[in-house]
Amino acid sequence: xxxxxxxxxxxxxxxxxxxxxxxxxxxxxxxxxxxxxxxxxxxxxxxxxxxxxxxxxxxxxxxxxxxxxxxxxxxxxxxxxxxxxxxxxxxxxxxxxxxxxxxxxxxxxxxxxxxxxxxxxxxxx
Amino acid sequence: xxxxxxxxxxxxxxxxxxxxxxxxxxxxxxxxxxxxxxxxxxxxxxxxxxxxxxxxxxxxxxxxxxxxxxxxxxxxxxxxxxxxxxxxxxxxxxxxxxxxxxxxxxxxxxxxxxxxxxxxxxxxxxxxxxxxxxxxxxxxxxxxxxxxxxxxxxxxxxxxxxxxxxxxxxxxxxxxxxxxxxxxxxxxxxxxxxxxxxxxxxxxxxxxxxxxxxxxxxxxxxxxxxxxxxxxxxxxxxxxxxxxxxxxxxxxxxxxxxxxxxxxxxxxxxxxxxxxxxxxxxxxxxxxxxxxxxxxxxxxxxxxxxxxxxxxxxxxxxxxxxxxxxxxxxxxxxxxxxxxxxxxxxxxxxxxxxxxxxxxxxxxxxxxxxxxxxxxxxxxxxxxxxxxxxxxxxxxxxxxxxxxxxxxxxxxxxxxxxxxxxxxxxxxxxxxxxxxxxxxxxxxxxxxxxxxxxxxxxxxxxxxxxxxxxxxxxxxxxxxxxxxxxxxxxxxxxxxxxxxxxxxxxxxxxxxxxxxxxxxx
Numbered sequence: 001x002x003x004x005x006x007x008x009x010x011x012x013x014x015x016x017x018x019x020x021x022x023x024x025x026x027x028x029x030x031x032x033x034x035x036x037x038x039x040x041x042x043x044x045x046x047x048x049x050x051x052x053x054x055x056x057x058x059x060x061x062x063x064x065x066x067x068x069x070x071x072x073x074x075x076x077x078x079x080x081x082x083x084x085x086x087x088x089x090x091x092x093x094x095x096x097x098x099x100x101x102x103x104x105x106x107x108x109x110x111x112x113x114x115x116x117x118x119x120x121x122x123x124x125x
Numbered sequence: 126x127x128x129x130x131x132x133x134x135x136x137x138x139x140x141x142x143x144x145x146x147x148x149x150x151x152x153x154x155x156x157x158x159x160x161x162x163x164x165x166x167x168x169x170x171x172x173x174x175x176x177x178x179x180x181x182x183x184x185x186x187x188x189x190x191x192x193x194x195x196x197x198x199x200x201x202x203x204x205x206x207x208x209x210x211x212x213x214x215x216x217x218x219x220x221x222x223x224x225x226x227x228x229x230x231x232x233x234x235x236x237x238x239x240x241x242x243x244x245x246x247x248x249x250x251x252x253x254x255x256x257x258x259x260x261x262x263x264x265x266x267x268x269x270x271x272x273x274x275x276x277x278x279x280x281x282x283x284x285x286x287x288x289x290x291x292x293x294x295x296x297x298x299x300x301x302x303x304x305x306x307x308x309x310x311x312x313x314x315x316x317x318x319x320x321x322x323x324x325x326x327x328x329x330x331x332x333x334x335x336x337x338x339x340x341x342x343x344x345x346x347x348x349x350x351x352x353x354x355x356x357x358x359x360x361x362x363x364x365x366x367x368x369x370x371x372x373x374x375x376x377x378x379x380x381x382x383x384x385x386x387x388x389x390x391x392x393x394x395x396x397x398x399x400x401x402x403x404x405x406x407x408x409x410x411x412x413x414x415x416x417x418x419x420x421x422x423x424x425x426x427x428x429x430x431x432x433x434x435x436x437x438x439x440x441x442x443x444x445x446x447x448x449x450x451x452x453x454x455x456x457x458x459x460x461x462x463x464x465x466x467x468x469x470x471x472x473x474x475x476x477x478x479x480x481x482x483x484x485x486x487x488x489x490x491x492x493x494x495x496x497x498x499x500x501x502x503x504x505x506x507x508x509x510x511x512x513x514x515x516x517x518x519x520x521x522x523x524x525x526x527x528x529x530x531x532x533x534x535x536x537x538x539x540x541x542x543x544x545x546x547x548x549x550x551x552x553x554x555x556x557x558x559x560x561x562x563x564x565x566x567x568x569x570x571x572x573x574x575x576x577x578x579x580x581x582x583x584x585x586x587x588x589x590x591x592x593x594x595x596x597x598x599x600x601x602x603x604x605x606x607x608x609x610x611x612x613x614x615x616x617x618x619x620x621x622x623x624x625x626x627x628x629x630x631x632x633x634x635x636x637x638x639x640x641x642x643x644x645x646x
Contacts, residue, residue, distance in 0.1 A: 020315070025307065028311060035318055043325040072328070073325070073328065076324075080321055083281070087314055091310055094291075094303065094307055097303055098304065098307045101303050102303065102304060110304050112301050113304040113378055113379065113381070118441065119502070119504060120439070121571065122441075125507075125574075125579045
């Protein structure tokens with residue numbers, strides 16, 4: 001099961017990086033959404049994916065037995081999912097606002113803050 | 126995880142019912158205070174005149190609490206408080222050592238200065254959009270990041286400060302701000318996601334997220350885990366947050382767009398949190414890997430210093446110019462990290478503190494300069510010396526401090542760093558630090574020439590209003606700090622040396638987390 005997830009995580013990262021390299025803001029957003037999920041899935045799979053055995057450390061041992069899933073990464077991604085969801089929501093609004101205000105979704109043309117022809121600082125007076 | 130394997134489970138150790146020492150609440154107080162004030166200010170959203178009356182006393186209180194915390198840590202050593210009395214490494218720990226405490230105090234001072242300036246600058250509409258609540262939540266994130274002793278918790282505080290910084294960045298919703306914020310938001314989000322990946326791997330390798338526990342386990346020789354890859358990921362993630370050279374382009378794209386108070390706070394707080402996390406993780410948690418990454422860190426540090434200085438030379442907007450100076454400062458701090466010796470680290474910490482105070486002061490100064498001299502562009506800004514002699518003198522002090530000229534606060538950390546570099550034979554680092562100082566001097570020399578000495582284009586057409594106290598007081602106070610630390614550096618130097626020593630040999634830190642050496646195997 002973990003091997004399948006590992007492959008899936010790899011595919012997710014590939015797709016996310018490919019999309020984020022695009023110039024168009026909406027593709028970048030899709031890439032970020034997939035990136036967040038790739039990371040969550042990575043953490044989830046790293047804690048083992050089983051459900052038969054309750055995660056209780058037996059007496060005398062100091063780690064979980066190998067057939068129990070570690071609950072801590074699951075707790076971590078619960079936090080991470082909430083955070084990445086709220087960020088994505090904010091970013092989507094920001095992107096839409098940028099599209100409305102800057103009249104483009106091409107980040108190559110978003111040069112309001114950094115104009116293309118920046119004046120040189122004066123060389124003397 | 127870390128419980129002794131050969132003994133029966135000792136329940137008495139886990140069932141601690143003794144209350145937390147009253148003084149230990151200081152550890153959590155800065156964060157709790159900021160979140161509480163943020164919530165109160167959020168509730169007072171419509172009563173904008175009250176915001177200042179709540180926020181400024183709150184910030185003063187925060188400075189006092191952080192000062193008390195620093196005093197406590199300086200006299201008694203690192204303090205740890207575990208949430209819910211779940212003993213480490215299981216509970217989330219807040220561990221404060223000198224490095225954390227001194228960074229938190231400086232951050233609070235910088236925020237107080239920014240808050241005072243905001244009283245005069247942020248209008249009613251800015252307050253209704255939530256400037257003060259965002260400021261408090263930003264500080265909660267910054268303080269939390271400085272004080273936490275848990276790596277995942279550090280990630281959460283990073284996100285807290287990031288989302289508040291988005292709110293501050295787009296205050297005003299101008300086209301420029303939206304453009305800058307989009308780049309800032311996307312690149313910073315990718316950086317924190319990288320950080321999260323690294324945290325995941327860290328947990329997979331060590332089975333713990335407690336910093337002290339990791340520091341102990343990483344020092345055990347013969348670990349076959351891919352720690353080098355992990356350290357590399359951390360370096361990339363934190364380098365991106367700190368705006369180190371190849372991944373620094375979000376900073377000059379966005380830092381000149383928001384209100385000047387916001388720029389000042391960002392320049393003082395945000396990149397320094399990245400640097401703090403970098404030092405904490407690479408130097409304290411993974412020292413062997415930090416040494417292995419030395420050549421890369423050195424190259425990054427040199428490139429960052431030069432890129433910052435050259436960018437500042439080519440910038441014609443005063444705020445963008447200062448953004449590049451922030452970057453070159455980050456390079457100087459990284460140089461100390463790259464050297465890795467206790468002396469280099471102490472120089473890096475000193476420089477970080479100096480840079481927090483100085484960059485905030487410079488941005489606030491730029492705000493006043495633009496008001497007096499007619500805009501941020503160097504081709505328009507002029508005649509400041511004629512406007513106000515004392516303002517020009519104040520600026521000169523801050524410019525000298527930024528260039529690293531004595532007797533101001535920028536001088537000492539650079540001396541320490543150059544000496545540390547020469548001691549380890551890394552003359553190229555020393556040379557770059559000096560070259561950067563020289564280039565920065567040219568940058569600020571030109572600013573002074575153009576903005577201050579050049580006669581104004583329309584002299585005395587409309588005399589600008591004099592500087593109000595809300596703007597003058599914070600600049601004056603921060604300048605006084607820059608002069609004070611330049612003239613009397615011994616105390617701070619001593620503290621930074623102790624802080625650097627505590628990072629190199631974190632045994633006191635470990636003892637505060639595991640009083641009985643319970644986690645040591």
